Structures are given as C-alpha cells and as structure tokens.
Amino acid sequence: MKIIESHIVPATPQKIRLQEYAITIFNSISTKSGLKKAIKKGLIQIDSEPATTAHWIKEGQKIDLLQPEKPSKPVFKLKINVIFEDDNLAVVHKPAGYPTSGNFFRTIENCLPFNLQPSKATDALQWPLPAHRLDSPTSGILLCAKTQQALLSLQRLFEKKEVTKVYHCLVHGQIKAPLTISSPVQGKSAKTHVEIEKFFKINDEPFTLLKVYPLTGRTHQIRVHLSEQGYPIIGDKLYTIKQHVYFEEKSLFLFASEIEFQHPVSGEKMLFSLRLPKRFRRLF
Numbered sequence: 069m070k071i072i073e074s075h076i077v078p079a080t081p082q083k084i085r086l087q088e089y090a091i092t093i094f095n096s097i098s099t100k101s102g103l104k105k106a107i108k109k110g111l112i113q114i115d116s117e118p119a120t121t122a123h124w125i126k127e128g129q130k131i132d133l134l135q136p137e138k139p140s141k142p143v144f145k146l147k148i149n150v151i152f153e154d155d156n157l158a159v160v161h162k163p164a165g166y167p168t169s170g171n172f173f174r175t176i177e178n179c180l181p182f183n184l185q186p187s188k189a190t191d192a193l194q195w196p197l198p199a200h201r202l203d204s205p206t207s208g209i210l211l212c213a214k215t216q217q218a219l220l221s222l223q224r225l226f227e228k229k230e231v232t233k234v235y236h237c238l239v240h241g242q243i244k245a246p247l248t249i250s251s252p253v254q255g256k257s258a259k260t261h262v263e264i265e266k267f268f269k270i271n272d273e274p275f276t277l278l279k280v281y282p283l284t285g286r287t288h289q290i291r292v293h294l295s296e297q298g299y300p301i302i303g304d305k306l307y308t309i310k311q312h313v314y315f316e317e318k319s320l321f322l323f324a325s326e327i328e329f330q331h332p333v334s335g336e337k338m339l340f341s342l343r344l345p346k347r348f349r350r351l352f
Contacts, residue, residue: 077129
C-alpha cells in the first residue's frame with residue numbers, strides 16, 4: 069500500500085502510547101476515533117511493521133500512514149465540463165439527471181476519473197470525490213477533492229459554513245421582497261435567504277426568478293423551503309402538486325450558479341460562477 073504521510077519520532081520527554089501520540093502528527097487524521105480505525109485496519113506502521121494501540125513510542129521510530137486499498141470500480145465515461153482543476157481539487161459543472169454519488173454506476177463520482185487528471189500529491193485519493201452533493205435533477209457547480217487533505221479541509225469548511233453557495237431557480241408566483249426562511253427540514257434546523265432577480269408572466273400567470281443562498285445544507289432544503297412558502301420550483305415533481313401547462317414535462321429549474329471558498333492548501337480565495345443555462349435565458 070502507498071505511504072501518504074511519514075513521521076520520525078524526535079526525543080520524547082516521557083513515555084506515550086501510539087494512540088495518544090499519533091493524533092498530533094498526521095494531517096489526514098483529526099480525531100481519536102479516526103486514528104483507532106486506521107490502526108485497526110493496519111494503515112499505520114511503526115518501522116514498517118503493523119502498529120497496535122498497545123505500542124509505546126520511542127525516539128527514532130518511523131511512523132507511516134498508508135492509503136487504504138480500494139477495489140477498482142468501473143469508470144462512467146460521461147464527459148462533463150471541468151471549470152477548474154489543480155493537484156488538490158476540481159470544480160466541475162454537474163449536468164442534471166445524474167446523482168452525485170451512491171450505489172449506482174451512472175454517478176458524477178464515477179465519471180470524475182474520466183474527466184480529471186490524476187493528482188501528483190503524496191496524499192492523492194485513489195479517485196476524486198465530491199466534497200458535497202447536488203440533487204440528481206439539479207445542475208451546476210460541484211466542488212470535488214483530489215487529495216485526502218483537501219477532502220478533510222473542504223468538509224470542515226462546509227461544516228463551519230465557510231463555503232458560500234448560490235443557486236438560481238424559477239418559481240411559481242410573484243415574490244415581491246427578499247425573505248429569509250427559517251424552518252426545520254426533516255427535523256433539523258435550516259435557513260435559506262432569497263433575493264428577487266426577475267419577475268414575469270406567462271399566459272397571465274406570475275413567475276419569479278430567484279437568487280438563493282442556502283445558509284445550511286439540508287437535503288432538498290431550497291425545494292422544501294420554497295414549496296412551504298407557496299412558491300414551488302418549476303419542474304419539481306416531488307414538491308409541486310400542479311405544473312403550469314407551459315412547463316409540463318420540464319426538468320427542475322434549480323441551478324447551482326456560484327461557489328466561493330478558501331483553497332485548502334494555498335489559502336487563496338476561490339470564486340467560480342456559471343452563466344444561467346439556455347432554458348433559463350430563453351424565458352427572458
């Protein structure tokens with residue numbers, strides 16, 4: 069197995085067990101439970117021998133963290149637009165109609181190796197992984213990790229709400245002023261801020277184009293919140309009872325248009341945005 073991190077033990081003032089010491093030396097492991105799992109799986113070695121939780125640390129020992137071996141899986145050869153890529157992460161344009169990940173073959177996760185270059189970083193993942201998810205019918209910007217460090221760092225940024233995501237959607241009805249929706253989604257607190265972009269009518273029925281900021285990341289959050297307010301998203305077959313005849317058989321008008329975050333390695337501010345798809349622009 070590939071070594072992704074190594075550490076040489078310096079002079080130690082006191083005796084200390086591996087499970088207490090190693091939590092401070094590996095960037096890829098940030099919790100004691102994660103360390104214990106790595107030891108149990110044989111992913112930590114001391115002087116090229118499998119380590120155990122009973123090991124005592126001694127000066128001069130070499131401690132290695134190994135990359136777990138994963139069974140090879142078939143690559144889904146779907147061509148997608150790569151907006152940005154370096155050795156640590158990638159930003160891609162997810163098309164509608166494909167789940168981000170899951171127990172399926174036709175997922176965005178399974179097509180990432182077909183679209184991205186292998187990372188040359190020492191802690192490169194065996195294959196790139198999405199750092200968050202978009203619903204299957206939702207298209208737009210998706211952030212992906214190519215290294216272990218990037219994956220952990222991006223997940224922490226999402227947990228701390230330090231990633232700004234912006235969506236555009238088209239809804240039934242006329243919303244006249246910005247609003248912030250704070251109501252639970254599936255029993256968990258959720259918050260969504262909504263701004264008005266454009267109002268128009270089709271056959272005398274009102275519709276509004278919205279710019280939406282999900283301030284939390286619950287499943288179907290934007291779709292649930294807008295539907296609860298009486299403004300269901302066009303094409304949402306799950307949360308809309310009746311579709312306007314003009315939009316019958318149309319897919320979901322929800323688009324992940326922008327993302328802003330701090331690069332997990334360089335610390336640089338990263339901002340990416342996409343033009344609205346033709347099916348949005350065609351309406352105006």
